[in-house]
Amino acid sequence: MATKHTPSLVTARNILTGLRSIMASPGNAQAKLNHVVETIGEAVSSEVCSIYLRREGVLELFATRGLNQEAVHVTKLAFGEGLTGYIAKNVETLNLDEAASHPDFQYRPETGEEKFHSFAGVPIIRNQQAVGVLCAQHIDPRKYSEEEIESFQTAAMVLSELISNAELVDVESVDAPNARNSGADRLSGLQLVKGKASGFAVFHQPRVKIEHTVAEDTEAERHRVYSAFDKMRSQIDQMTNQAEFGVGGEHEEVLQTYKMFAYDEGWSRRINEAIDSGLTAEAAIERVQQHTRMRMRQIDDPLLAERMHDLEDLANRLLRIVSGQMGTAATMGLRQDTILVARNLGPAELLEYDRRRLKGVVLEEGSLTAHVTIIARAMDIPILGQVKNVRQIVRENDLLLLNVDENALFVRPSPSIEDAFETQIELTQKKRAAYAELKAKEPITTDGTRITLNINAGLRDDMAMLSLTGADGIGLFRTEFQFLVAATMPGRAGQLRFYRDVLDAAGEKPVIFRTVDIGGDKPLPYFQASEVKEENPAMGWRALRIGLERDALMKVQARSLIEAAAGRKLNVMFPMIAEPWEFDEAKAVFEKQLEYLRDRKKQLPLSIRYGAMLEVPALAECLDQLATRLDFLSIGTNDLTQFLFAADRSNPKLAERFDWLSPAILRFIGRVSRQADQLGIELSVCGEMGGRPLEAMALLGLGIKRLSITPASVGPIKAMIRSLDLGAAQEQLSGILSDPPNDPRGALEKWAQEHQVDLG
Numbered sequence: 069m070a071t072k073h074t075p076s077l078v079t080a081r082n083i084l085t086g087l088r089s090i091m092a093s094p095g096n097a098q099a100k101l102n103h104v105v106e107t108i109g110e111a112v113s114s115e116v117c118s119i120y121l122r123r124e125g126v127l128e129l130f131a132t133r134g135l136n137q138e139a140v141h142v143t144k145l146a147f148g149e150g151l152t153g154y155i156a157k158n159v160e161t162l163n164l165d166e167a168a169s170h171p172d173f174q175y176r177p178e179t180g181e182e183k184f185h186s187f188a189g190v191p192i193i194r195n196q197q198a199v200g201v202l203c204a205q206h207i208d209p210r211k212y213s214e215e216e217i218e219s220f221q222t223a224a225m226v227l228s229e230l231i232s233n234a235e236l237v238d239v240e241s242v243d244a245p246n247a248r249n250s251g252a253d254r255l256s257g258l259q260l261v262k263g264k265a266s267g268f269a270v271f272h273q274p275r276v277k278i279e280h281t282v283a284e285d286t287e288a289e290r291h292r293v294y295s296a297f298d299k300m301r302s303q304i305d306q307m308t309n310q311a312e313f314g315v316g317g318e319h320e321e322v323l324q325t326y327k328m329f330a331y332d333e334g335w336s337r338r339i340n341e342a343i344d345s346g347l348t349a350e351a352a353i354e355r356v357q358q359h360t361r362m363r364m365r366q367i368d369d370p371l372l373a374e375r376m377h378d379l380e381d382l383a384n385r386l387l388r389i390v391s392g393q394m395g396t397a398a399t400m401g402l403r404q405d406t407i408l409v410a411r412n413l414g415p416a417e418l419l420e421y422d423r424r425r426l427k428g429v430v431l432e433e434g435s436l437t438a439h440v441t442i443i444a445r446a447m448d449i450p451i452l453g454q455v456k457n458v459r460q461i462v463r464e465n466d467l468l469l470l471n472v473d474e475n476a477l478f479v480r481p482s483p484s485i486e487d488a489f490e491t492q493i494e495l496t497q498k499k500r501a502a503y504a505e506l507k508a509k510e511p512i513t514t515d516g517t518r519i520t521l522n523i524n525a526g527l528r529d530d531m532a533m534l535s536l537t538g539a540d541g542i543g544l545f546r547t548e549f550q551f552l553v554a555a556t557m558p559g560r561a562g563q564l565r566f567y568r569d570v571l572d573a574a575g576e577k578p579v580i581f582r583t584v585d586i587g588g589d590k591p592l593p594y595f596q597a598s599e600v601k602e603e604n605p606a607m608g609w610r611a612l613r614i615g616l617e618r619d620a621l622m623k624v625q626a627r628s629l630i631e632a633a634a635g636r637k638l639n640v641m642f643p644m645i646a647e648p649w650e651f652d653e654a655k656a657v658f659e660k661q662l663e664y665l666r667d668r669k670k671q672l673p674l675s676i677r678y679g680a681m682l683e684v685p686a687l688a689e690c691l692d693q694l695a696t697r698l699d700f701l702s703i704g705t706n707d708l709t710q711f712l713f714a715a716d717r718s719n720p721k722l723a724e725r726f727d728w729l730s731p732a733i734l735r736f737i738g739r740v741s742r743q744a745d746q747l748g749i750e751l752s753v754c755g756e757m758g759g760r761p762l763e764a765m766a767l768l769g770l771g772i773k774r775l776s777i778t779p780a781s782v783g784p785i786k787a788m789i790r791s792l793d794l795g796a797a798q799e800q801l802s803g804i805l806s807d808p809p810n811d812p813r814g815a816l817e818k819w820a821q822e823h824q825v826d827l828g
C-alpha cells in the first residue's frame with residue numbers, strides 16, 4: 069500500500085523526476101550537472117545549489133546555481149577544508165542557519181557567497197566514501213527542514229550513479245582493486261592461524277553494487293521490497309528455530325536483535341517512503357542505511373555501534389534478496405589471490421572456497437579451537453580473528469597484507485609497507501625451507517628419546533602432507549570433514565572409495581580414522597541430529613552419542629572402513645567417550661560388521677586396533693576400567709579444555725581467557741600420562757595444543773611421547789624436539805606441577821630460552 073504523499077515527498081519526487089529526465093537526455097556530463105543544480109535549487113527554492121566533486125584528491129566546484137560561474141573548476145577544497153571539506157571528510161550532513169558560526173567555515177571570495185547565511189550539504193557517497201558534496205545556500209538565516217535534507221540525500225544518491233557513469237570523479241581510487249592511500253590502516257586482532265599472505269579483499273557475503281537508483285515503476289519497486297522483507301523475515305525465523313542456533317548467550321542475543329530489526333516497522337516505513345520518492349528498491353534500502361549510518365556515527369556508544377553491525381548485516385541481506393545476488397563469494401568463484409573478510413565462518417563454508425586462490429581469512433569473531441580455525445590450520449590458511457569493525461574499514465577489492473605472525477592486517481598499504489612485507493615473506497620462505505630440510509631427520513631429543521610425530525588430516529589433499537612433512541603417520545583423521553563438504557549424506561560406496569584412497573596414499577604409514585564427530589559446531593545441513601532445540605550443542609547430541617543412536621550411520625561407516633582396509637591394518641578411534649560402556653558399544657558395532665563380512669568370506673583387515681579420545685574429563689576417572697579393553701588413547705585437548713574450564717571453544721569472548729599452560733591442564737594431563745604409563749596404555753595428544761612449540765615442550769615434559777599435530781607445525785615441533793633435553797624438561801615440569809608459579813607460560817619460556825630450546 070502506498071504511503072500518504074506529504075509535500076516533502078512531492079519535492080523529492082519532483083527532484084527525482086527531473087534528474088531522471090536529465091540522465092536520459094543527450095548532452096555532456098557538464099551540461100547535465102548544470103541542469104541538475106538548477107532543478108534541485110528550484111525544487112527547494114534555494115538561491116544557491118552547488119556540486120563539488122572529488123578530482124585529483126581534492127573537492128572541485130563542478131556546477132553551481134547562484135554562486136559566481138567564474139568559480140566553477142577554480143574553487144578547490146581539500147578534504148576537511150571548509151564546510152564542504154568537512155562534509156566529505158566525515159561523510160556527514162550539515163544543516164546550519166548561520167554558516168559562519170561553524171568552526172570549519174571558510175570564506176572563498178571568488179564564489180561571491182558572502183551574502184548567503186544558511187547552508188546545508190550532504191555527501192555524495194560511493195562505496196561508503198564521499199566522492200563529492202551537494203550543497204544549498206540561502207540568503208535568509210533559516211534551517212532546512214528534515215524533509216528537505218532527505219530530498220538532498222536522495223538526490224545525492226542519484227548523483228552518485230550519474231557521476232560514476234559519466235566517470236567524472238576519481239572512481240578508480242574508490243572502486244579499483246589495489247586501492248591505496250598514504251596513511252594505510254593497520255588493524256590487529258587475535259592470532260588464530262599463523263602465517264602471512266597478501267591478496268584482495270573479498271567479502272564472504274558480498275556487498276551489492278547498486279546499478280540503478282531511479283525507479284521506472286514505483287509500485288513494482290514497492291512490490292519487490294515487500295516480498296524481500298517477507299523472505300528475509302522468514303529466513304530469520306527459520307534461523308531462530310534451528311537447533312544449532314538455540315544456544316543461550318551470543319547467538320541468541322544476535323538473533324533476537326536481528327529479529328527485532330527485521331520486524332521493525334519504522335525501518336520498513338522509511339524504505340517505503342524512499343520508494344515513494346522515486347528510488348528503486350535497492351537505492352531505497354541503501355538510502356535509508358546511509359541515513360542510519362550517519363546518525364549512528366554521531367552517537368558515541370559502543371553498544372550502539374555493535375547493533376549497527378547487525379543492522380548492516382540485515383540491510384545487506386535485504387539488498388541481496390531484492391537484487392537476487394544471493395550466494396556467498398564462494399559460489400561466485402574467486403578470481404584472484406584473495407583475503408576473505410567475514411563476521412564469522414562455519415567449517416563447511418570455508419571448505420567451499422577454492423584453495424588455490426584463498427590466501428587468508430580475516431574475521432570479526434572467531435576463536436582458536438573453533439572447527440573453522442582447525443580446518444584453516446590444516447589447509448595452512450592464515451586467519452586473524454576478532455578484528456573489530458573490519459567489515460566497515462575494509463572495502464571490497466582493497467589490497468590487504470595479512471601478517472598473523474605479528475598480529476597485523478594492513479589495509480590499502482603504502483608501497484613501502486608492501487616492500488617490507490615482501491621481504492618478510494621471503495624470510496618466512498627461507499625458514500620454511502630450513503624446516504623442510506629437517507624432513508628426513510628424526511624427531512629425537514638431545515638425550516635420545518624418539519618422539520612419534522603424526523599429523524592430523526581430514527581431506528584428501530591432506531594426504532600429500534605425509535610425505536611433504538616426513539611425519540610418522542596420521543594420528544587423527546577427522547572423517548566428518550568428508551561429510552561436511554558433501555551436499556548429501558555420503559553413502560557406503562563413496563565412503564569406501566574415499567577411505568581406500570586415504571590408505572593407498574598413506575602406504576606403509578598408519579592412519580587412525582576417527583569415526584564421525586558431527587554436531588556441536590559441526591552441524592550437517594542435510595542431517596538433523598536432534599529433534600529438540602539444544603541449549604548447549606557442544607555438550608549435547610554430538611559425535612559418538614549420535615553414532616550410537618543412529619547406528620545406521622555408524623554401521624555404514626564401520627563397514628566402509630573395514631572393507632577399505634581389507635588386507636591392511638585398520639586403526640579406529642571413537643570421539644567423546646565419557647564412560648567405558650560407550651567405547652564397548654562403539655567397538656561392538658565394528659565387531660558385528662566384521663563378523664558379517666567374515667561370514668561372507670570377504671577379505672578382512674590384517675588387524676583392527678580400537679582407541680578412544682579423552683576429551684570428556686570423566687573418562688580420566690575410568691582409565692583402569694578401560695585399560696584392558698582399548699588399544700590406545702588420544703587426548704583431544706580442544707574439547708578437553710572446553711569441558712575442563714566449562715568454556716565454549718567457539719565463543720570468541722572466551723577465546724583468550726584460559727591458557728593451555730595453566731596448572732589445571734598441566735596437572736590433568738600429567739596425571740593421565742602417569743596413569744597410562746602404569747596401566748600400559750599407549751597415549752598420545754591430538755588437539756591443537758601439541759602443534760605449538762612451547763605447549764608441545766610442556767607435553768613432552770609431562771611424559772607424552774606421541775603427538776598428532778597440524779602439518780604446518782611438523783617443522784617447528786621437530787626443531788623443538790631436536791633441541792630439547794627431555795630429562796631436564798621433565799624435571800622442570802614436575803617442579804611446575806608441584807609448586808605452580810604465577811605465570812607458568814613465562815616460567816616455561818624463560819626455561820626454554822636458558823636451555824636453548826628452539827621455539828621457532
Ligand code: PEP
Pocket residue numbers: 442544546585683703704705706707708754755756
Ligand atoms: C579435540 O577435541 O581436541 C580434537 C582433536 O577433536 P576436534 O578438534 O575435532 O573436536
Ligand code: MG
Pocket residue numbers: 643683704706707
Ligand atoms: Mg574433539
